[in-house]
Amino acid sequence: MREQYDVVIVGGGPAGSASAMLLAERGRLVLMLERDEFPRYHVGESLTGTAGDFIQRHGLLDDMARFDFPPKPGVRVVGRDAQNEFYVPVLRPTWQVRRAEFDNLLLERAKAAGADYVRASAKEVLREGERVVGLSLETAAGEEVVVRSKVMIDASGQSVFLSRQEVAGPRRVAAFNRQIAMYSQFEGVEAEERDGGRTTIIFYRDTYHWAWMIPVSSTVVSIGVVLPTTTYKRRGGTAKAAMAWGLEHLNPELARRAQKRVQVEDMHVSRNYSYSVNPFVGEGWLCVGDSHAFTDPIFSFGVSFALTEAQRAVAAIDAVLDAPSEEAERFEDYARYCRNGHKRAGELIRYFWKFPAFFSFMTRGQMGEDIVRLLAGDCFTDEPFPASVEMQRSLEESPVVDQVPEGRAREIARSIYQRFDFFQGVDAAFLDLEGGVKIYFMLTEDDIDLYDSLYDFEEQLFEDFGRDDLAVVSYTPDLVDAMPPLEGVYTLFDRRKRREVEL
Numbered sequence: 001m002r003e004q005y006d007v008v009i010v011g012g013g014p015a016g017s018a019s020a021m022l023l024a025e026r027g028r029l030v031l032m033l034e035r036d037e038f039p040r041y042h043v044g045e046s047l048t049g050t051a052g053d054f055i056q057r058h059g060l061l062d063d064m065a066r067f068d069f070p071p072k073p074g075v076r077v078v079g080r081d082a083q084n085e086f087y088v089p090v091l092r093p094t095w096q097v098r099r100a101e102f103d104n105l106l107l108e109r110a111k112a113a114g115a116d117y118v119r120a121s122a123k124e125v126l127r128e129g130e131r132v133v134g135l136s137l138e139t140a141a142g143e144e145v146v147v148r149s150k151v152m153i154d155a156s157g158q159s160v161f162l163s164r165q166e167v168a169g170p171r172r173v174a175a176f177n178r179q180i181a182m183y184s185q186f187e188g189v190e191a192e193e194r195d196g197g198r199t200t201i202i203f204y205r206d207t208y209h210w211a212w213m214i215p216v217s218s219t220v221v222s223i224g225v226v227l228p229t230t231t232y233k234r235r236g237g238t239a240k241a242a243m244a245w246g247l248e249h250l251n252p253e254l255a256r257r258a259q260k261r262v263q264v265e266d267m268h269v270s271r272n273y274s275y276s277v278n279p280f281v282g283e284g285w286l287c288v289g290d291s292h293a294f295t296d297p298i299f300s301f302g303v304s305f306a307l308t309e310a311q312r313a314v315a316a317i318d319a320v321l322d323a324p325s326e327e328a329e330r331f332e333d334y335a336r337y338c339r340n341g342h343k344r345a346g347e348l349i350r351y352f353w354k355f356p357a358f359f360s361f362m363t364r365g366q367m368g369e370d371i372v373r374l375l376a377g378d379c380f381t382d383e384p385f386p387a388s389v390e391m392q393r394s395l396e397e398s399p400v401v402d403q404v405p406e407g408r409a410r411e412i413a414r415s416i417y418q419r420f421d422f423f424q425g426v427d428a429a430f431l432d433l434e435g436g437v438k439i440y441f442m443l444t445e446d447d448i449d450l451y452d453s454l455y456d457f458e459e460q461l462f463e464d465f466g467r468d469d470l471a472v473v474s475y476t477p478d479l480v481d482a483m484p485p486l487e488g489v490y491t492l493f494d495r496r497k498r499r500e501v502e503l
Contacts, residue, residue, distance in 0.1 A: 052094030
């Protein structure tokens with residue numbers, strides 16, 4: 001291990017290993033540190049077409065066959081009660097993988113390319129003014145070491161290292177938060193064979209109630225059940241009970257295919273996994289992959305986005321190392337690129353949840369190829385596809401917003417609707433124009449993350465519309481009686497009655 005590197009990378013998952021490999025191939029001095037011993041279990045086994053492109057471009061095809069990773073011909077979405085379904089083929093070859101072996105493969109490729117690697121925990125960032133210049137680490141053997149860097153990459157995933165160090169922005173819950181995913185691996189499950197591969201299947205029940213079935217070898221299948229926290233509590237309140245309910249009752253096609261299942265992996269649980277970090281670039285540092293955002297796992301974007309962002313980050317860093325004066329411009333261009341990709345992915349997912357029937361229709365209509373490309377991970381193009389434009393338009397439409405008087409009040413209403421229409425944890429939003437502009441939010445519960453998100457939104461409203469005659473008030477269910485009368489107010493959305501329906 002050297003004292004000085006061009007780039008220090010925190011995290012050895014796909015984002016970190018891809019970045020390390022590509023930088024080392026360009027002759028840069030790279031150190032990658034990873035806390036966990038590889039190979040290690042990780043969820044996120046279904047890869048999209050952009051990940052397949054990376055695999056082919058970097059000579060990993062033989063490894064896919066060597067590890068018995070099944071080719072992925074497409075994704076089948078099975079509707080509620082197995083009554084309706086649609087199938088989306090892949091445009092480019094890709095695979096379904098066991099992440100323990102796949103992530104370790106990428107890590108070994110990074111080392112072979114010349115990147116230094118140490119199993120260690122990042123402890124504290126070193127700064128000179130606002131600039132990040134290195135970090136202190138503790139190796140697995142207990143040795144404390146300080147290394148310096150010209151650029152640092154946070155590829156620590158959901159550990160969000162630079163956010164926790166208060167270098168990057170705070171980790172804020174995003175629209176698809178307040179869900180719980182329970183998952184494991186099974187044998188004896190009836191997978192779907194198609195076109196020389198094995199299909200990823202998504203089972204839909206209702207908004208935010210779904211499951212996945214991903215073949216990860218010729219005999220083993222990954223199954224996950226995803227539920228809102230409210231349903232999780234009603235279905236037993238434990239991962240074991242909720243998973244058992246989901247396997248039997250979430251969708252009859254899932255129950256049929258999994259009836260002879262034999263669990264071969266421990267049960268794993270992920271909670272409240274939808275978040276974003278802003279800013280995620282700065283002087284001497286940037287974040288790649290899950291270290292700055294994770295939206296929703298339903299369309300398996302995680303690994304693909306990590307690899308896509310790694311390639312863009314490496315191009316920016318390589319240019320900056322040659323021309324340091326260009327750092328601010330290059331890093332901001334990278335941030336714009338990432339924000340655009342995540343925005344389009346988020347709109348795709350929101351459209352699926354809000355208009356599932358229309359989504360199915362779009363996959364078979366004139367915009368079918370656009371949908372296939374978006375599902376392949378092509379969310380980072382310079383210009384949006386027509387399907388993205390149409391989905392954004394549909395998501396922004398609201399008859400209630402259009403009833404609000406034109407001007408400042410309507411634009412405030414539009415901001416609320418766009419931000420919280422699909423935000424879990426906010427049940428209702430009301431706009432009162434008596435004596436100014438008052439916004440009333442009904443929350444599902446008393447939760448610090450929700451308050452943080454509402455505070456951020458409130459500050460953005462003040463920045464955009466000024467503080468004069470503008471107030472934001474939040475109520476939890478135990479304080480509903482303290483709300484003022486709602487006669488004459490505009491109801492922007494109210495999901496409380498729907499939430500009370502037993503699913």
